[in-house]
Amino acid sequence: MRHLMSPLDLSVEELDKLLTLANDIEKNPKKYAHACDGKKLATLFYEPSTRTRLSFETAMLNLGGSVIGFSSADSSSAAKGESVSDTIRVISCFADICAMRHPKEGAPLVASLKSSIPVINAGDGGHQHPTQTLADLLTIRSLKGRLSNLKIGLCGDLKFGRTVHSLINALIRYPNVEFVLISPKELRVPEYIREDVLVANNIPFTEVERLEDAIPDLDILYMTRVQKERFFNEEDYIRMKDFYILDKEKMALAKDDMLVLHPLPRVNEISVEVDDDPRAVYFKQVQYGVYVRMALILTLLGIEVQ
């Protein structure tokens, strides 16, 4: 029985196999259209997240399976005081595999310990969101052809952004990867990423405050949202807010083959005028998210399609 709690649960080899499977699914969707006939996915979303939930549901439906579940805690037994451990044992009687989003860190892990079906962490508080990272990796590998030899800019709220931390952790396993960390001082990556991950592994990185300064050299620009409330004072916010909005002008400074990713939802940190730029791949990233979740479901269920 395998679960997915963190992207690091998969070795580099396993991940490689998973991404290759996702690309085969992309190319031959019909081949997989009945791979999960008669199987059921449970989407247990204790906290709403339409995009992630619908991506999982789409993945299972594309494989011929079906879906049960709930989209918020109000309509779950949690309201009656049931523990996550009990819920997963009940769900194990209903479904073949489960995707769980929970506001509490570690809840999917607790569930996986008592589960008799594979549990996928679909986001647990500020902690992990591994299938987003898998989608990011698939997008980069598919469109760049590699996960090594890359200069990656991470821009925005690098302190609280769990997708950024996950992506750093996942990418340092590949050779010759370099990071440019673009954020206001208040929102720099936390100590446990800078020291324990980057420094400890001898990964080259720089920290800058202005996106314009960083963008010309990047192979990948990974944007995230900077919320006004995160700034310590109004003055700083006014001084810096434009640094983190990606527009045509900034795109003009970038390489011709730089890719722009974003975990979505986007608010205003990428101007809509950038959407039609062929380097803007954040909607393709959504599509890759479906393929990688299809590959993940097949892998965790141990289903091989010939």
Next chain:
Amino acid sequence: MRHLMSPLDLSVEELDKLLTLANDIEKNPKKYAHACDGKKLATLFYEPSTRTRLSFETAMLNLGGSVIGFSSADSSSAAKGESVSDTIRVISCFADICAMRHPKEGAPLVASLKSSIPVINAGDGGHQHPTQTLADLLTIRSLKGRLSNLKIGLCGDLKFGRTVHSLINALIRYPNVEFVLISPKELRVPEYIREDVLVANNIPFTEVERLEDAIPDLDILYMTRVQKERFFNEEDYIRMKDFYILDKEKMALAKDDMLVLHPLPRVNEISVEVDDDPRAVYFKQVQYGVYVRMALILTLLGIEVQ
């Protein structure tokens, strides 16, 4: 790529073809049972509407397809500030066709501009609800055999009732259609319907206050709800409320082949004693709503069944 924003998006010929297809579906449901195998409908309901949502879902399931979506804005990404334009681009990665209900007028239109899948307006504020109108037209054509040569009574809240406005707009395209507008003064059809639609097109119509006065001549009686809060004063409400309740007594005044339609939900404006009258077809109308949505999905997806 075609969308459906208003019933008038379809020409009279296209509408005729659509209704004919719906009747064929009614007669040969099995022929269409796998027409949408492997296809997905997204139901994006930013505002709850069980009947409309379930009608769409039933339509897609009857065609062999499957459904993803959400049933209220709380559980959507809108809560995180995502625009409708972004949401539809994301949904385009998941589904093959989409039905959107939104409290804001024009939201489905905005979505359709950025969508790479057909978007069906499933109701946008007080503006349009085109599939209700298609259901109304199919009901009338199926049970009366025609959409021309009809005297149609529209009763109740004609000011705010969008289904009434849509129906008028749709029916004036057929020859020899006459309207009897039955409502309290405060709830008469707005200027932009009376002048710009009826008068401008030389459509015969009369406005009356009492349903009893109008009912004997009608071929069709389209009932809608009159909410107490809509009246300007209590006195008027007390004087008139019974005018707009359809009961056995009033039905006795009507022709033997007059049909009673209602977009539902009904509160008390049609007495339940009328339900068993063969002329009461508002539940059949629900069934026709499924057939016409099936026909619409097939048409917008460009699927032809031999």
Next chain:
Amino acid sequence: MRHLMSPLDLSVEELDKLLTLANDIEKNPKKYAHACDGKKLATLFYEPSTRTRLSFETAMLNLGGSVIGFSSADSSSAAKGESVSDTIRVISCFADICAMRHPKEGAPLVASLKSSIPVINAGDGGHQHPTQTLADLLTIRSLKGRLSNLKIGLCGDLKFGRTVHSLINALIRYPNVEFVLISPKELRVPEYIREDVLVANNIPFTEVERLEDAIPDLDILYMTRVQKERFFNEEDYIRMKDFYILDKEKMALAKDDMLVLHPLPRVNEISVEVDDDPRAVYFKQVQYGVYVRMALILTLLGIEVQ
């Protein structure tokens, strides 16, 4: 047209046939995997209940059918004032069978009177929850081999617990069944169960306050939750609360083949240390709940699988 409002709607013979069908489904799930192809179940949950709803949905999906519905009243037409009678007539146009949970006693019965599809009561207020009772009976019959000759302990809140009342009503139809009613005085079974059901039918029963005193002789122990708020005073609660918590110590006093059932969700009335005891069958009970609902759907739809 048959509905299921109460477990007693089924005669002993019909129930026997239903449970036998459920066991056949358990043994040969593939045989039934397409029995409901093209059929639709509507889950109309006017009050949230994830476990019951998902059990019904799982049952229908396991039979090859599909599901539409809603999981709380907010997203239903009830909010617009539609009656249950109207709702079921609308749903009859969409689905082939319906499971309804409603906070008001009798609502599913009202619905069934106007329905043209079978209606299953999935819980109506404190009144009935027949499919829970069917799951209880299937669990006992499958694991004990009989529904007669049993000494059954019912423990906890016997006053408000509808599953307990339903189970008593269902079991007294079998020969040589004896009950041990274990509860604080404030939460003893109501008069209409003690006098009108047990005494009136000459069913042997005893009432005790301490689970430890009762457990050694039992064949079945049916646990339910005792909520603190139900006690009349704090003193009583402190004195008695441990009486009703099933732990390893109390299990040591029980027979080797006693079964522990619980309708779930469990809060703390069964210590988790008991979960691994082979006599603890409350999660198996969930699985039997799916089988019995599959059998029920087939039976009410009149579908026979060869």
